[in-house]
Amino acid sequence: MAKVDVKRRLLKINTIRIVVQFLSFLFFSAIIFNLGSLPILLPVLWTWGLQQNTVGDAFTALQLMLSGWQQSTPVFPWLAVASFLAVGVLLGKSLCGWVCPFGFIQDLIDFIKVKKMEVSPKTHEDMTLMKYLVLGITLFISVTFSAAKLLGAHRSYENAMGIFAYAPFTAVSPSETLFATLPKMVQGFSNAIVEKPVLEALAGVLDLPPLFWVQLFILVGILVFAAYVPRGWCKYFCPHGAIMAVLNRFSFMGLRRDLVKCVKGECRECVKTCPMRVRILELPWEKFSDPECIYCLKCVDACPNKAIRLKYP
Numbered sequence: 656m657a658k659v660d661v662k663r664r665l666l667k668i669n670t671i672r673i674v675v676q677f678l679s680f681l682f683f684s685a686i687i688f689n690l691g692s693l694p695i696l697l698p699v700l701w702t703w704g705l706q707q708n709t710v711g712d713a714f715t716a717l718q719l720m721l722s723g724w725q726q727s728t729p730v731f732p733w734l735a736v737a738s739f740l741a742v743g744v745l746l747g748k749s750l751c752g753w754v755c756p757f758g759f760i761q762d763l764i765d766f767i768k769v770k771k772m773e774v775s776p777k778t779h780e781d782m783t784l785m786k787y788l789v790l791g792i793t794l795f796i797s798v799t800f801s802a803a804k805l806l807g808a809h810r811s812y813e814n815a816m817g818i819f820a821y822a823p824f825t826a827v828s829p830s831e832t833l834f835a836t837l838p839k840m841v842q843g844f845s846n847a848i849v850e851k852p853v854l855e856a857l858a859g860v861l862d863l864p865p866l867f868w869v870q871l872f873i874l875v876g877i878l879v880f881a882a883y884v885p886r887g888w889c890k891y892f893c894p895h896g897a898i899m900a901v902l903n904r905f906s907f908m909g910l911r912r913d914l915v916k917c918v919k920g921e922c923r924e925c926v927k928t929c930p931m932r933v934r935i936l937e938l939p940w941e942k943f944s945d946p947e948c949i950y951c952l953k954c955v956d957a958c959p960n961k962a963i964r965l966k967y968p
């Protein structure tokens with residue numbers, strides 16, 4: 656009996672999803688496949704700072720193209736916009752649930768056994784708006800800097816803002832810190848330790864700009880928060896998530912809840928298990944594509960009556 660239970664648990668969709676997330680992470684960083692860069696932008700939180708990247712992060716591309724990074728004039732970010740639109744319409748927010756490396760890290764952190772924080776419905780509703788604020792501030796800086804550059808009046812803007820003029824969000828993105836800044840630091844230390852005494856090598860590595868400590872503070876804060884609030888970053892702060900939440904409404908992707916099997920939604924197992932706090936039982940049963948749903952399918956796994964399934968289109 657115990658063996659059957661283990662087998663059933665291993666076959667759950669969530670296990671398959673974790674494996675897909677892990678393989679995607681390996682593919683993105685190309686450390687196993689030794690692949691070169693592909694001309695693909697995806698709407699997931701990744702990094703541009705890692706040398707062994709295969710794919711690009713669409714939101715960083717959008718900021719860099721708008722600001723005309725390493726170019727004399729800004730460029731309209733067609734590729735990034737196309738990536739958001741195509742993925743949003745065809746797959747909704749499912750890359751957040753199955754592919755995004757920073758989403759994967761949060762799902763791993765969620766396995767840490769700590770008492771999860773109770774966030775009241777009102778606070779939750781208010782906090783989901785934060786990601787639109789992050790998105791709005793980023794776009795405001797990128798667009799105004801782009802306009803200043805087109806008018807040839809960007810020098811003082813650039814001097815005042817530094818790297819924030821070119822990549823206002825990516826400069827402090829926790830994903831950038833985790834997947835690029837910290838690995839580079841470790842690599843720098845391991846190179847230095849070959850040539851210098853340990854303390855001297857450590858002093859060299861720790862001689863860091865104030866921006867690094869800000870990045871580290873944000874990263875640690877977000878990771879600790881994710882341990883207490885599942886997918887806390889995705890629900891409340893991620894600007895990628897904000898764009899995809901808007902597009903999720905227009906997606907072919909959706910879920911269907913069979914009313915006959917659902918028995919008036921009495922058990923509420925699907926709602927209890929949903930990391931994004933989607934109000935499944937209050938949405939149209941024929942098909943729902945909630946802005947926050949990342950199609951992790953945990954609700955499908957959790958339903959004892961097998962009442963929920965994917966609906967496409």
Ligand code: SF4
Pocket residue numbers: 698699700750751752755756757758888889890893894895896897
């Ligand atoms: S919302 Fe979460 S899963 Fe989606 S892009 Fe942002 S970090 Fe990744």
Ligand code: SF4
Pocket residue numbers: 928929930931932933935947948949950951952953954955
């Ligand atoms: S509604 Fe279901 S598929 Fe969507 S996020 Fe919640 S548990 Fe995942």
